[in-house]
Amino acid sequence: MTSGGPLTTALGIAILAMLALTVLPAQQRETTTAVRASASTLTPLDYIEIQQLVRKSAWALDSGDNYGYAYADLFTPDGAFVGTNQGTEGRTIQGRDQLATLARGGTRGHTVQSHLTMNHIVKASGDGATGRAYVVVVDVGVVGKPNKVNHGGYYDDEYQKTPQGWRFKRRTYYESKVDVWPASAPRPGQ
């Protein structure tokens, strides 16, 4: 037992180390690989064009420009938007006319600025690129209402390069939701 103790401990440490290598750093390795892959397959202009696409989507959505088609035309012909916060099951909107209808719904116009997108990450993927961007939706200048943060979350995107440039193949919106609030972290209003 006395000689088996350290051996068992060493074996345990080795197994833990192997587990750590296979489980925890998997995401780390994936991140590193993705960054390397992106560096070799996406040029600076690809990054810039994808950044511009994401930024234009906020403009197109808030303005409802071109009767909503400015927004719809940022998607591939079979592109889809998924609003996971719409209804209990979420809602998928696919097709140019449907996306245009979405973009002209609600309060829209050239003087409406509501979707502030930030923190845009882009990675090369097998047949294009993927990305994520935070969005905070603010109410500013709404007649009769105070300026405030309305809601927010992030977009999960799939991009595809078309002859017309980069477009959304799929965009999924997730509303922000916290899972873990450590006891030591101050609560809102504290």
Added chain:
Amino acid sequence: MKSMRIAIATAALSVLVVGFSGTSAQQPTSPTPVLTALDYLEIEQLVYRYGYALDTGADNGFAYADLYADDATFTGTNQGPSGRTYQGRERLAALARGGKRSPNFMSHWVTNVVIEPAPGGAVGKTYVGIFDIGNGGNGAKSRVDHGGIYNDVYVKTPQGWRFKSRSFFESTSGAPVQPPPAMLGTPRALSASPGPQSPNPESRNPNPGRLAAEDYIEIQQLVARYPYALDQNPDEGLSYANLFTPDAVFRQPRTEGRQNLARMASGAPHGAKYARHFLANHVIEATPDGAVGKQYLVAVDIGESAQPSSIFLGGHYEDVYAKTPEGWRFKTRTFIASATATEAK
């Protein structure tokens, strides 16, 4: 005689080099100039510097004024019944040192920057969210003050890209959807610029102390990954810690070493769909050792289950970046809460 011929040849070459540099720095003369990746990135940097220059009133307002070309204008369409236009370095500086200003005051969050080539240079448009962050947000009622858009015209000068004109339009809602003339053209590929198959010579880094387009992009991506690693934290802080060099220092609280950084990240609220740290105005500058940068932070507690949203804190990060074999990483990162207690310097 030989040395004289060499001297003449050198002088002629110098004239050629100077002539070429001068030409490249002049205003583009083609109707629709080609914008390189670095042009896009440098215009974006100009746009992001605007927030700092205006909110801090640095250099007695002249840091702001010097973002404009000599004859450039700023128009505040929300000032008075018919708007107000400022032109000239002195007037623009006076504008920038008026109002609430302080070295660490952060107010103008600029996002959604869209840039397109245009005759004589480029045009752009951006959103601006103007937050009233009361001394860091802690203990004070921070709020969304107002917001709107900037409509810009940029010009390339010998000193770099500058505003030729900038106009602010306040956001208001309720306008019906109509098809007024678009402020910018329809989305299109950047194919007019050198494409993926024709590497942009400017994107390589011929000069130490100057960043290549790839460096700007990688540093942008490093900073953009930061909120995800902190807010979503899928791996007990490992992704967060790996954004830093092994000897990195984060302040405040002062935290050193990846293990401690991972622990610090795990002490913050997180979740697979959590979004709290919103970063904007990312300015990046080359240094002899790598690069430094800064960006605005507003931490928003998005209301869940019909609860109202609130601003937790605001301020800015100041960073030192180091290029490692794994890519760009934070060497130091310091958070400075927004404060209005001191006067503009």
